[in-house]
Amino acid sequence: MTDSELTDVVVVGYGPVGAMVANLLGQAGVATIVLERDVKPHTMPRAGATDDEVIRIFQAAGLDDQLLPLLDLGQSTQFVAANGDQLVTMRPSGGRNGFPQLAFFYQPDLERVLHDGVARYPQVSVRMGVRVEAVHDDGDGVTVWTRTGDRGRQTAIRARYVVACDGGRSTVRNLCSIAFTGSTYAQPWLVVDAKLEAPLDDVTCFQFVGNPDRPAVTLPLPGTHHRWEFMVLPGEDQAALATLENARRLISPWVDPDRVTILRHIVYTFHARAADRWRSGRVLLAGDAAHLMPPFAGQGLSAGMRDAHNLAWKLAAVIAGTADSSLLDSYESERRPHVTRMTRLTRFSGALVQTRRRRVAKIRDIALAKAARVSYFTEGRFKPHLRYSSGAFDSSRRRSGAGHAFPQPTVRTSAGRLRPLDDLIGSGWAVVGRDLDPQANMPSESRELWASLGAAYLSVSRPGHRRTRCAAGTVVVEDLDGYVLDFFDRHGGDFAIVRPDRIVFAMPDAGDLDNAADLYTSLVGVA
Template sequence: MLPDSVDVLVVGYGPVGAALTALLGRYGVGVLVIDKAPGIYTAPRAIALDNDALRILQDVGVLEGFDRCEIPQVTMRSPYFGHFGTMDTSASINGHPMLVTFYQPQLEAALRRKAEGSASVTVACSTTLLGFSDEGVQVRATLQDARGTRAEVTCKFLIGVDGANSAVRKAIGQEFRGKSYKQDWLIVDAVGVPDNIDHVEFICDPRRPVPHMVAPGNRTRWEFMLAPGESREQMETAESIRRLLAPWPGTDKATIERKAVYQFQARSCEKYRKGRVFLAGDAAHVTPPFAGQGLISGLRDAQNLAWKLAAVISNRAAVGILDSYDSERRPHALAMIRLAKGLGSMIMPGNAFKAVIIHGFIKVLRLIPPVRRFLESAGPKPKSEYPNGLFVPGKGRLKRGGLLPQARLRDSNGSLLSDQFLGPHLTLMSFGSECRLDSEVDALWSQAHGTIVSIPAQAEFSHLDGWCAVIRPDRIVLHDGPAADASELARQSLNLMRHS
């Protein structure tokens, strides 16, 4: 039985839809999440997560629910120059490895368990969105289940997380803008390859580029660019796959878990919101696979949007704060698309002449120590910060609109990541000493469910002694200043939330 009305209707129950539902559910928001499929798609698809994604999944509470392989490095090889590029991913950033691979069905299962553990969440698989209308104060949607039974549901907000062919995006008149790559690629996922690699490598041969990587469960993935004249039917045969894998010893003994031909895109729509309807994940933007940022960008969408919707639905914030979802997430998603396109030009240069120019130029650049360090430390990757959005403009010791660093804090009982001290609402965080609010602001802060946390000014926070900051639930710095000004910082932050 479907509810007649809910706070939020989520259309799409893939990993981004499930993460969004889980985050909304923890606030007690009434959510109906629907999906056309009867269950989890069991073949692996996305394969990479970075430290930002792991931090979001830490927030969702599913880090223990899926296996990961930590990737120490990403290498690039050219048929003309040999090894010409490396990215060192062995470091930990904000408490998490820079890069891991994972098995998507396992992560999806963990996210769904978390979402369905909330009493306010209703799940309806094998259910299709037939249409909807935004009536200004609510959205009215028509749904149909697998038996053909129709139901009408009203919601305060509707979120399309229904993939690159999003029906929600089309219904609100948004079109993808950008580039569609017509080149076919064959994904091969295998289990049981002997002497598996422990990293990610890109074989940047213009005749047939091949990304190759390790994954959990003794898995290996290859992606082969198809040559002109090679068809899907021809290249998905067992004979063709054996021929493609022949350069890697022992692959004849492995089990092929998945084989699929796909094309990728570099596209985004112009707005991620229209009225009471929002787009997230692949419904809003699709990213070439070379930077591994497709799913990660969707997870950033989910974390950014969930707490804002919950604050508006509970009347703790003005509906105007929802405008910041588009102004924050769309430019960042576009920056990640540009990064992926740039990497794509190195991985699939198109012909030998371009390969020699591009790969040779990068190899020469790496002879310059500062440039080499910049490239090897993922310097070109856009930072997780917003130039414009829901934060108080100005400069402090922290980057307003940027992610608060996460540190591992140690005491006699062991160590904890500092995010574990932050709640699902606004947090006033002081470093090295306690900060106090005057009685009026303290009452307003409590009404907003805000929390106050004091942590030692150690390690990553040593430069913040005597400082405090207002942190959003998605760990973005909303405001910061001297601890003595805590009341004014809190007051300005609450005003921003209520009058945006």
């Protein structure tokens, strides 16, 4: 044994969620050690779809330019009957986060972007092939006992906090005796990943195949990669089904199996489960370590990325001394209800495709064909938006936009440049005024607070009507899409105070902006 190595945060697990936490903590200047039990990164895809909210998190981490060329953007989802008829096509619309609402990716490429991003930060150390064997929280810090390889020495790392991103079988969650319960849904599916010679002409988007004989999913991924998923039927032997011969047989209706390279054929059991608590003292759970959901809405990885964005800024604030440690309690209170809503969506999507009773499938197909004429369904407006009902924001006004994600339009700067709004906000807090200069309406006490937090000040106006006289440091822009102005119209208020994770903290009127310091102290804990 050796003396404990010291750091601010230990992140356990270097999958996409752990890598995003490490990027965001590195961006905030937090000393971080990442521990990964595997010797090298995964080379096989697991997730394959994400959304505009997650691309925006990559933007916040300064990685959107690297990620966007790797994505298949603006995709659609189709439900196909057993005979091949297209019953309904859903193409999400809106784009209020500044990006198309559905995107496909090849996970090894996405993880490479994240890992390259971590390499930007000398205060972040990544250690591969390291197992966590014990975690001891004594109230003042956490000691993490690790071992490299099977016969390496046991060493200790002393951290202020631990973030467990080590998957559904989380070692850290088990060491902390946190139960992993919730829903009991479990259904095995055979997943076949392949590399094609060229993309399939007749499968250009995500397709649910509602075949009662064997429900299936077919999904084109970037770079001529393709995924099929087939339901394992009751009574089937999983090992026997998951042979290369059966994988070739099952994909043969779509492609000549002799003209593809099958990269993987494996049976997965899809769960909907959640940890009983996501915080145990100085240990916090994120991603699959905190919750699992079926893949049918492409939200498993996306939920973990939202966890990372919500948690990282709070940890950074607590470590910097600008927030009380009680702020970390808001992580679960905010994220769990949203994860629950997303899990319901995935289970509903799964129930649609997994129907095996022919009569029920016929009724479903009729209903879906009618839904094709309803824009609420075809535009994907049933998907829960990123909105929190309680947590570290002002919930005193019933119709306030506090707790909602602040929109990101394209804006025109005073220099005539077109930019996404978040690029001007930066990675911290922001005070945004509607046709008003925040600094001109803010007393010195509030100004000192936001200055200490490095907040950005913005004045947003409609095209052709931007303010010409603002205090030095206030960024003046025109909202070319109207998203911010529409947000103010719907929720009221003259200003929006926006957290680092783009969630609205408060929407005060001009006369209430002077209460900002008191509001921050009461909800975040330190002024």
